[in-house]
Structure formats: structure tokens, C-alpha cells
Amino acid sequence: MGRKTPGLNTSSMSDISFLLLAFFLLVSNINTDQGIARRLPPPLPKEQKEDIQIKERNIFVVKINFADRIQFNGELGDIHDLKDRAKEFLGNPNNDPNLPEKTQIDIPLLGKMDVSKGVISLQNDRGTSYDVYIAVQNELTAAINEMRDELSREKFGKKYSDLNDKQLDAIDMAIPVAISEAEPTKIGEKK
Amino acid sequence: MARFTGKKAKETPALNMGSMSDIIFMLLFFFMTITTMRESSLYVKITVPKATETVKLEKKSLVSYINVGVPMQGEFQKKYGTESRIQLNDMISEVSDIPLFVESELQARVEADRPFVTFSIKADKDTKMGLISDIKEELRNTGAFKIFYNAAKGERK
Numbered sequence A: 001m002g003r004k005t006p007g008l009n010t011s012s013m014s015d016i017s018f019l020l021l022a023f024f025l026l027v028s029n030i031n032t033d034q035g036i037a038r039r040l041p042p043p044l045p046k047e048q049k050e051d052i053q054i055k056e057r058n059i060f061v062v063k064i065n066f067a068d069r070i071q072f073n074g075e076l077g078d079i080h081d082l083k084d085r086a087k088e089f090l091g092n093p094n095n096d097p098n099l100p101e102k103t104q105i106d107i108p109l110l111g112k113m114d115v116s117k118g119v120i121s122l123q124n125d126r127g128t129s130y131d132v133y134i135a136v137q138n139e140l141t142a143a144i145n146e147m148r149d150e151l152s153r154e155k156f157g158k159k160y161s162d163l164n165d166k167q168l169d170a171i172d173m174a175i176p177v178a179i180s181e182a183e184p185t186k187i188g189e190k191k
Numbered sequence B: 001m002a003r004f005t006g007k008k009a010k011e012t013p014a015l016n017m018g019s020m021s022d023i024i025f026m027l028l029f030f031f032m033t034i035t036t037m038r039e040s041s042l043y044v045k046i047t048v049p050k051a052t053e054t055v056k057l058e059k060k061s062l063v064s065y066i067n068v069g070v071p072m073q074g075e076f077q078k079k080y081g082t083e084s085r086i087q088l089n090d091m092i093s094e095v096s097d098i099p100l101f102v103e104s105e106l107q108a109r110v111e112a113d114r115p116f117v118t119f120s121i122k123a124d125k126d127t128k129m130g131l132i133s134d135i136k137e138e139l140r141n142t143g144a145f146k147i148f149y150n151a152a153k154g155e156r157k
Helices: A011-027 A079-091 A130-156 A165-174 B020-034 B075-080 B095-107 B111-116 B129-142
Strands: A034-039 A059-064 A070-072 A075-077 A102-107 A111-116 A119-124 A179-181 B063-071 B085-088 B091-093 B118-123 B146-150
Touching: A011 B020, A034 A130, A059 A079, A059 A130, A070 A079, A075 A079, A079 A119, A079 A130, A102 A165, A111 A165, A119 A130, A130 A165, A130 B129, B063 B075, B063 B095, B063 B129, B075 B091, B085 B095, B091 B095, B095 B129, B118 B129
Parallel strands: A059 A119, A119 A179, B063 B118, B118 B146
Antiparallel strands: A034 B146, A059 A070, A070 A075, A102 A111, B063 B085, B085 B091
């Protein structure tokens, strides 16, 4: 047997790893981004000039002007009413002839469901502030989320956020995100 | 069996620090996995709008950011003015630069991931919608349909 190798002094090892740890804590961030997810429609084919005709009862027009004032279906409105108006429009619980039609669609897990044909048309001005635009998108999302939550409690007895992927897909099919955005108007644009 | 031989230890024995570094390394790896690297530094001032119905942005590696806001005070304002501008990666850019940006962001990912790339619009709340609409139109024409409006969770007054 040879001589014993002297033990390495490893006490500074922990200091080095502490330094590394502190460095990573500084350059990284934990908080994840939050926000509202949307899907843009594919661009229109060039030949298609005419708009697709939608029946008047199936459309709910929300307009925001350059001064951030909001209009529903031609009358001035308040943002706090938007969620209830959108829910009433998309849900149409009493089958009102002035509110959107429904089509029966066979959805896995849910069976035959009445799916609303209603579309919320959102139009803003080029001078509308992003803040108000997000507020409106937020209210519309809230309306859809509440409806989905209600349906999910009725059908599965659980919150929408607790459902599994297949159940989520089924609910999403029954209550789609029917928001269509029109070309913005150009009144409030500074040149 | 020093305890029974009657030999009394006068000094307190030195603590074994050998496993200390292992523990710290474990902490280090823990933080490395749960955190993400900070994004490129911002040249524009952004206060995102508040919203209540926010969702978390999943899969950070599949997200590209489009920052919109007024250039920071000081040299950036001298150089780029005080109107809202777009920042792509490390550059203040024009709306017409977006198709190229989208293309390069898609090229940077594996082909299987490309349909899932989300473009996150991180815009200041005082931005005018004209600019945002232009960005959305460009994204739409380039085939980037998954978008995300960054917003902070919180009640609006």
C-alpha cells in the first residue's frame, strides 16, 4: 500500500455552488406570463369580395370608437353590461326569435346539443386604446367562460377548469369562441 | 469505541461539510428547472393592461414576443421618437418587418413544433389599436394564427 492521499479541502465547494445559485436566481424569472389567447382567422382568398351574409338575429355588434365609447347593436352601452348582454345573446335560453338560431350538433360525451349560431362582431377604431380593447375582449371571454362553466357543472358536475382534455373539447364544441373582428375604422387616426 | 475507553474529547469535532455542496447543487438544479431565462432587455416602456380572465402562457419555448410601446426615456426617445413603436428581439422595428420576424422565429424551431408557435403581443395599455391591428393583419397574412394578448391578472376599476 502506498501513502494515503491527503483529503481535499472541499469547504469552498459550497461557496462556489452558492455563487452559481445566486447567479441563476438573478438572471431567471419564475412568474409566467398571463393573458388572453386568441386565434386569428385565416386570410380571405383574393377572389372572395362579398361578405358572407349572416342573418341579423345571429349577430351582435360591439363597436368601440376613437374616444373609447362602446356601442352594442347601435346603442350606446356600458362595459359593465357587456358580459350579461353577450351571455344572453349566445345562450338565448328562451328561444327568443330576435336572438340567434341554434343548430343541433352531435357532440361526443354530450350527445345532441343545441349550438348557437350567434357571432359577436367586434369592431374598433384605429384610435381606440389597447386598454379598452383588452377590457372588451376580457368581458367577452368572461361571458364565454361563465357559460362553459355552467354547462360543465350541469353535464359533468365539475368546474370547467377541472375537466379532462376530452371533456374540455366537448364543452368547447358546444360553446365556441364566436368572436369575429371587423376591419377597424379610421376616424381617430392622427396623421 | 472512544466513548468507552475513557478518553475524553476536549475539542468539538469539526463538522463534515462535504455534503453541503451537494445540497446547494440540488437547490441550484431545482431553480434552474423551474425558472426561465429573462427575455431580452426592453427598449420600450410597457405596462400591460389588466384583465380578470387571463390564462397562463404554456410552453415558453414555443412563444415569440412582439413588444409594443413608447420608447424608453433618454437616448431611445431621442433616436426613435415618442410615438409607440414595435420591438422585435433586440431591435425597434417597423410593421413591415413582421413577416421576416415570423419566418425567422418559425425557422428557429423544429418542424413538428411550428404549428404551435404562439406570438405574444405584449403591448402598453396606452397604445392605439391602429398599430395593434396592423400587427395582427401582418401576422394573419404570414400564417401565424395563434396569438396571445399579454395582460396582468387583476380587477379593473
